[in-house]
Amino acid sequence: MTVITVDGVTRRFGDVTALDDVSLDVAPGELVGMLGPNGAGKTTLLSLISGQRRPDVGTVRLLGGDPRDAATRVGLGITPQETGLPPTLRVGEVVDFVGGHFPDPVPTAELLEQFGLTDKTRKQTGSLSGGQKRRLAVALSLVGRPRVVLLDEPTTGLDVTARQALWDAIRQYHAGGGTVLLTSHYLEEVQALAERVVVIDHGVVRADDSLDGILSRVGLRRVSVRTTTDLTSWSGVSRGEHRGDGVQQLYTPDADALVRALVTSGVEFSDLQIRGASLEEAFAEMVADDNPLEGAGR
Numbered sequence: 279m280t281v282i283t284v285d286g287v288t289r290r291f292g293d294v295t296a297l298d299d300v301s302l303d304v305a306p307g308e309l310v311g312m313l314g315p316n317g318a319g320k321t322t323l324l325s326l327i328s329g330q331r332r333p334d335v336g337t338v339r340l341l342g343g344d345p346r347d348a349a350t351r352v353g354l355g356i357t358p359q360e361t362g363l364p365p366t367l368r369v370g371e372v373v374d375f376v377g378g379h380f381p382d383p384v385p386t387a388e389l390l391e392q393f394g395l396t397d398k399t400r401k402q403t404g405s406l407s408g409g410q411k412r413r414l415a416v417a418l419s420l421v422g423r424p425r426v427v428l429l430d431e432p433t434t435g436l437d438v439t440a441r442q443a444l445w446d447a448i449r450q451y452h453a454g455g456g457t458v459l460l461t462s463h464y465l466e467e468v469q470a471l472a473e474r475v476v477v478i479d480h481g482v483v484r485a486d487d488s489l490d491g492i493l494s495r496v497g498l499r500r501v502s503v504r505t506t507t508d509l510t511s512w513s514g515v516s517r518g519e520h521r522g523d524g525v526q527q528l529y530t531p532d533a534d535a536l537v538r539a540l541v542t543s544g545v546e547f548s549d550l551q552i553r554g555a556s557l558e559e560a561f562a563e564m565v566a567d568d569n570p571l572e573g574a575g576r
């Protein structure tokens with residue numbers, strides 16, 4: 279049984295095809311990170327899964343039911359990209375209000391404690407900082423003990439400490455068996471949290487694989503080396519850049535061959551380092567217009 283099933287879904291807004299024949303299954307207990315550039319279709323996909331919109335073509339199932347049924351959505355928690363919190367309600371009142379829609383809500387004090395908001399319980403939400411509002415928004419998605427949560431850029435605008443705290447809360451929810459589908463523009467967020475990565479670009483799923491699978495699929499190694507000779511146009515270098523400090527960063531499918539060529543050329547160099555591509559590099563490769571990855575899907 280899958281928690282989320284998206285099958286052959288197309289959704290248009292006028293002339294814009296936001297999603298073009300997208301299919302995606304999410305199994306119970308998975309933590310899936312969705313990546314894509316601005317306008318790729320991520321938010322639209324989440325709105326179809328949460329039943330806020332209907333697909334033009336294809337079907338969406340949530341927890342075995344229709345996401346537009348209120349009975350199905352009781353098992354769902356959402357943090358949208360922008361949360362309209364009523365500014366004059368107190369933080370505790372908002373949590374009580376949202377929790378009141380669920381049969382077995384997390385007690386308000388417990389939830390606020392988990393999200394470091396205990397001292398804000400009696401403050402009006404309008405007085406919270408942007409980061410505190412974001413934390414409250416993620417807390418609200420979990421108040422009903424959902425079986426699945428959709429988090430649209432959960433930590434955008436948060437500082438490093440607040441982001442780490444939210445990651446811990448998401449991990450804790452996941453460790454308890456919860457299913458998570460999140461979007462993020464922070465690649466390190468997806469790298470830190472997700473076991474599986476779905477890359478969407480121009481409304482199409484470009485890759486859907488384990489995090490390791492995505493990284494290895496790109497197959498590029500990064501060689502960094504300090505030298506005064508320009509190596510960026512050497513044969514075997516698919517992309518290269520000069521850093522300000524005299525170090526060049528070279529991306530190559532065959533680091534061994536590049537290092538052999540470097541050594542035999544007699545060029546003087548120092549500080550040679552080789553490592554695998556990061557998710558950021560993998561992502562840049564995947565959404566580069568001239569370099570589509572074939573064979574998306576699992």
Ligand SMILES: Nc1ncnc2c1ncn2[C@@H]1O[C@H](COP(=O)(O)OP(=O)(O)OP(=O)(O)O)[C@@H](O)[C@H]1O
Nearest residue numbers: 291294295296314315316317318319320321322323
């Ligand atoms: N209500 C709407 N009316 C018209 N066009 C829309 C609407 N919602 C989305 N779109 C268009 O659909 C495409 C996908 O948008 P979507 O918001 O799903 O992208 P996204 O991947 O979430 O982007 P971002 O990372 O910027 O949040 C975009 O071209 C967008 O302009």
